[in-house]
Amino acid sequence: MAVYTDITEIDLKHFLAQYDVGELTSYKGIAEGVENSNFLLHTTKDPLILTLYEKRVEKSDLPFFLGLMQHLSERGLSCPLPLPRRDGELLGELSGRPAALISFLEGMWLRKPEAKHCREVGKALAGMHLAGEGFEIKRPNALSLEGWKVLWEKSAERADEVETGLEAEITAELAYLEAHWPKDLPAGVIHADLFQDNVFFLGDELSGLIDFYFACNDLLAYDVSICLNAWCFEKDGSYNVTKGSALLEGYCSVRPLSDEEREAMPVLARGSALRFFLTRLYDWLTTPEGALVVKKDPLEYLKKLRFHRQVSSVAEYAPAIEVAP
């Protein structure tokens, strides 16, 4: 939940005058997104989202994020579309922050998704991977192997505060991933953060994907493994093979995974579990008590990581998804 910057009605009016939109009738700060300030605007035409980019977002990354949403939207993916100003720019400034006006996507994220929803998520992710082809701007994944090592250096010496033996376990895990990380799989634009709150549904129908502020260039199958972690585990930490099957089958129905991608799934899933474990661990150790942010438990991802370590083949994620012999 986040509204870091307030805006005055006068500044907002000047800002909106640069766009061809209806007349403003209300604006409310909304509790969505943890990196930016978001406002839901009502106008005499369509509702809109106004995003003010706070310090955690690199300003130099904004052309990638906004351009990507435009690119994906033009290729038929349902996602928020940044509106151009009258001068063609996608990015403006408001209350001293870079700011963009973005179409409002109706729909709700699911607090309790079922297997049928996981199937839709798989399809939509594959659709995004295909729609991302041809996008010219590149953004390397700052949260891949090299980034994990940097994060780990900052947390390693305090890791045993969380659980005894953790420092040794994660150090070994990083060494394993470095030795076994796949290098020649298909790459492209990935969402990299497709958790429940970033997928909207109307009824059981997926209405769109949002929040592309972790998107980057990386292995497409790595993005699939993030979704396995985000969508296919129960609250008690157990893996739900029905959901996993639905997600993978949904994905493959739009973009079939190659044998190499299937084979790599367990190591990719270890990597993505480690990635969220490390950022949560870092936040856990550095966020002061009582701060504005809800701290997410890093142990949830440690459990998932340990699960993936026992997996020997993609068939354990989805029995019907075999690797050709």
Place this chain on the structure above:
Amino acid sequence: MAVYTDITEIDLKHFLAQYDVGELTSYKGIAEGVENSNFLLHTTKDPLILTLYEKRVEKSDLPFFLGLMQHLSERGLSCPLPLPRRDGELLGELSGRPAALISFLEGMWLRKPEAKHCREVGKALAGMHLAGEGFEIKRPNALSLEGWKVLWEKSAERADEVETGLEAEITAELAYLEAHWPKDLPAGVIHADLFQDNVFFLGDELSGLIDFYFACNDLLAYDVSICLNAWCFEKDGSYNVTKGSALLEGYCSVRPLSDEEREAMPVLARGSALRFFLTRLYDWLTTPEGALVVKKDPLEYLKKLRFHRQVSSVAEYAPAIEVAP
């Protein structure tokens, strides 16, 4: 800013099934109100506000608040209207909280109001006072003289931490107010918290009043004095006589203040300044550092209180508003 309770789409669907409203297309927690959790709902018909009442609101007060909004709305005041369920009830339950569905009021609150807006606020407040006539349920003002004394007892011994001499000054002020508080002025339903964020405008036109969760029965002119404090001082603490004149003239154009009410204005304004000083002081002294709530500076209201202490007649608030000789 506040969203204390999250709701699942499943619970929300069941809740909405009790009402005759359009189909839900989105819901967002909004950063509005400090006592409750508020969600802005889009439906296939009108947008709505869903309010979950958190612990700080007495459940036994809810029929007063919701009934009042309905009463005022039926009498033509523009304010949020609680929607009845199919069974006629205004109050339901969601996520273990009492919850109500309320019409969404378009408009924006003004971060930088001008005198012309103060005039509209005066008119609307008088309109509310007239519209409140005949409302059957009563709710005494828990934050009048007796309530101030209770609050003060909790803060007095630490008051000098805020400013040396404060304990003696406020004790004397309370004694003065107790001795001089008017008793026979016209009473009725007052808003009691008509600050900027509770008044919506579309352009320069006032579109409605919101947040009746401090409303109660008390002296009508006391409500006017709250608005003088809330709307007619500049950020540097100086009183703006142009705004004060506009507010009082606007009020009197709809409901003329009697001579007795005019005469009492300085003491009423001392009382309302003290009321906000005391709640802010209490929050200041008791809210832990780094908590979710932005602490408001009690000294702002101490300054206002000291200003009112120097005022000898209502003409100092608005030169054109004289008391008959």
